[in-house]
Amino acid sequence: MAPIYFIWRLCSMSGSPEIAIVGAGPAGLTASIMLHRCGYRVRVFESDSSLHHRMQGGTLDLHADSGQLALSRAGLLKDFRAIARHEDQETKNVNPLTGLANEVGPQPTEEMDRPEVDRGVLRELLLSAIPADCVGWDAKVERVEPNSRGPHRLIFQDGAVTEADIIIGADGCWSRVRRSLSHVSPSYTGVTFMEGWIEAPTSTQADLVGKGSMFAFGGPEALVAQKNGAGRICVYAAAKRSQPWLKTQLEKVSSLTLVREMFKGWSPNLLELICGCKSFTARPIYSLPADFTWTSIPGLTLIGDAAHVMPPLGVGVNLAMLDASDMAIAISQADDWRDAMKQAECAIRQRARGYMGQIIPQFQEWFAEPSPVLSR
Numbered sequence: 038m039a040p041i042y043f044i045w046r047l048c049s050m051s052g053s054p055e056i057a058i059v060g061a062g063p064a065g066l067t068a069s070i071m072l073h074r075c076g077y078r079v080r081v082f083e084s085d086s087s088l089h090h091r092m093q094g095g096t097l098d099l100h101a102d103s104g105q106l107a108l109s110r111a112g113l114l115k116d117f118r119a120i121a122r123h124e125d126q127e128t129k130n131v132n133p134l135t136g137l138a139n140e141v142g143p144q145p146t147e148e149m150d151r152p153e154v155d156r157g158v159l160r161e162l163l164l165s166a167i168p169a170d171c172v173g174w175d176a177k178v179e180r181v182e183p184n185s186r187g188p189h190r191l192i193f194q195d196g197a198v199t200e201a202d203i204i205i206g207a208d209g210c211w212s213r214v215r216r217s218l219s220h221v222s223p224s225y226t227g228v229t230f231m232e233g234w235i236e237a238p239t240s241t242q243a244d245l246v247g248k249g250s251m252f253a254f255g256g257p258e259a260l261v262a263q264k265n266g267a268g269r270i271c272v273y274a275a276a277k278r279s280q281p282w283l284k285t286q287l288e289k290v291s292s293l294t295l296v297r298e299m300f301k302g303w304s305p306n307l308l309e310l311i312c313g314c315k316s317f318t319a320r321p322i323y324s325l326p327a328d329f330t331w332t333s334i335p336g337l338t339l340i341g342d343a344a345h346v347m348p349p350l351g352v353g354v355n356l357a358m359l360d361a362s363d364m365a366i367a368i369s370q371a372d373d374w375r376d377a378m379k380q381a382e383c384a385i386r387q388r389a390r391g392y393m394g395q396i397i398p399q400f401q402e403w404f405a406e407p408s409p410v411l412s413r
Contacts, residue, residue, distance in 0.1 A: 053077060054336070054374055057191060057201035059214050061085070061172050063104075064341030064357035065207030066163035070111045071365035073167050080199075081167075082176035082191070084208075088164065090174075094232070095263045095271035097159060098126065098151040100355045105150075107358035110366070113166060120162065121152035125264050127249035133260070134409055136304030138245065153249070155266045178208065181217040183334050203336045203374070205364060207357070210323055212343035218331035223323035223346050226397075228277050228404055230261075230322060230349075231296050233314025235270040242313055245306055246270055253307055256408035258300060262310055272310050273320075274300060277404040280321060292317040302410035322348055322400075327393040330386055335375040338382055340364055345389035348400035352392050360385045 056072060058065045061083035069079045085091065099105050099117070108114045130139045164172070181204060182190040188200035206214025210223055235242060245251060246262045253260040257277040265271050274296045286295050296317050300308060324347050331339060341357030364381050371377030 054202035054368070055188065055200070056080070056203045056205070056368070057082060057199065058205045058207055059178050059191070059212075060207035060209060060341075060343070061160075061164075061174075062207060062209065062341065062357070063159060063163065063354050064361040065205070066160070066167070067107050067111055067358045067361035068205055068207065068340065068365045069171060070113070070163060070166045071362060072369060073171065074112065075365070075369040077369070079167075079171060080201075081172045082178060082193075083172055083174055084177045086175040088160065088174075092157075094156050095273070096122075096125070096153045096155055096265045097354050098153050098351060099159075099358075101150045103355035103359040107362040110362040111163075111166065113162060116162060117154070117159075118152065120158060121154045122266065123152040125153040125249045126151055127247050129247045129249070129251045131245070131251055131253040131260075131304075131307065133253045133255035133258075133303050133307060136245075136306040138247075138251075153264075158266060178213040181206075181214050181337065183217055183337055185334075189336055201336075203338075203368065203378070206337070206339045206343040207341050207361065209342045210346045212339065214337065215331065215339055215343050218334060218337060218339065219329075221325065221329060221331075223325050225280060226322045226324050226348060226400065227279070228275055228322045228348075228400070229280070229283055230320040231274040231276070231292065231317035232320050233272045233274065233293075233296070233311070233317040235272065235310070235313040238268060238270050238313065239309075241306065242270060242310055243268065245310065253303075254403060254406075255300075255303065255410055256406045257404050258303075258408070259403055260300065260303070260307055260310065270310070270313070272314050274311060274317060275404075283319060287319070292319070324348055324397055324400075325393075327390060327397055329389075329393075333379055333382060335378070338364060338378055340385065344385055345393060347389075347393050347396050350396050350400060352396060356389060356392065359388075 056079045058081045061081050069081050072079045108117050177194040179192045179194045188202050189204050191199045206212050251262045259275040261273040263271045276299050340360035367377040367381035368374045
């Protein structure tokens with residue numbers, strides 16, 4: 038017989054809702070911290086088997102009016118600013134043919150308080166703010182069963198079942214919670230980021246990337262490199278290619294060989310960044326439609342990429358954490374949490390539409406020009 042996880046019972050006299058959060062990324066953990074500090078008993082279910090189960094990806098810049106605001110609401114802003122890399126906020130554009138760099142200075146209206154932090158470091162900070170037993174690792178959700186007359190049910194892949202009055206889907210691009218609220222799935226943007234790492238950069242490689250992020254645009258290809266903690270460099274070799282084509286090529290040659298071939302003819306110093314990586318991992322980029330919405334069901338909601346996955350132009354994690362803090366405030370400060378959650382959902386969707394309407398076409402423009410390498 039499949040195991041059953043009977044949901045906790047918290048202050049039954051007060052009628053406090055029982056809360057489950059699916060996903061222990063920045064959004065899910067931000068919401069759990071705020072709700073925990075308001076006295077709620079919260080359980081977070083994460084599919085990763087542990088904190089160190091996998092690489093967390095490249096660096097993040099947290100904006101003052103969103104990511105940092107969420108950390109402030111969670112009582113962690115001071116701790117974040119103590120570990121963030123304030124010196125790594127520079128941006129550099131490099132010509133793909135000449136390899137010459139053009140440092141981009143701040144615009145008069147541009148916010149410059151966007152300190153960097155490695156994804157894994159941010160996750161550790163957030164996890165340190167809740168009891169260890171709040172997070173259930175290796176908890177792979179299979180589906181959600183909404184219930185209009187009582188608690189909703191979470192069904193796990195191992196057959197386990199749990200119930201909660203509120204289920205917050207913070208489970209990313211392929212959200213299982215989203216499936217209970219919408220039939221719409223993210224679609225492939227046509228672009229894949231090949232992610233590689235330089236663990237011990239040479240001085241030439243480090244100087245080229247600089248203190249922050251470096252961009253080189255070459256029509257259907259782009260090279261993005263980021264300085265990370267401990268001097269490591271994350272390299273994204275982005276290419277506009279079909280997924281079947283990439284799959285076929287990677288069955289024939291190594292990822293490093295494929296990336297080198299796709300960027301053949303680029304300047305030697307940029308190729309040196311590519312060759313500094315031992316291998317690459319394919320990260321296809323997906324997006325929901327800019328006008329995505331979902332059926333409103335009391336006690337079921339979405340935040341972060343589950344609600345508005347979009348191309349990675351530096352907005353996603355900031356919106357996700359702001360979503361989480363808005364939803365936590367709605368639940369904890371309203372007399373009627375059902376109505377408050379619905380209002381927070383509307384605000385989250387409206388805010389996301391504004392960003393997605395700009396980011397989706399801007400991302401496509403990155404790869405719209407003919408290749409300067411082939412046309413020279």
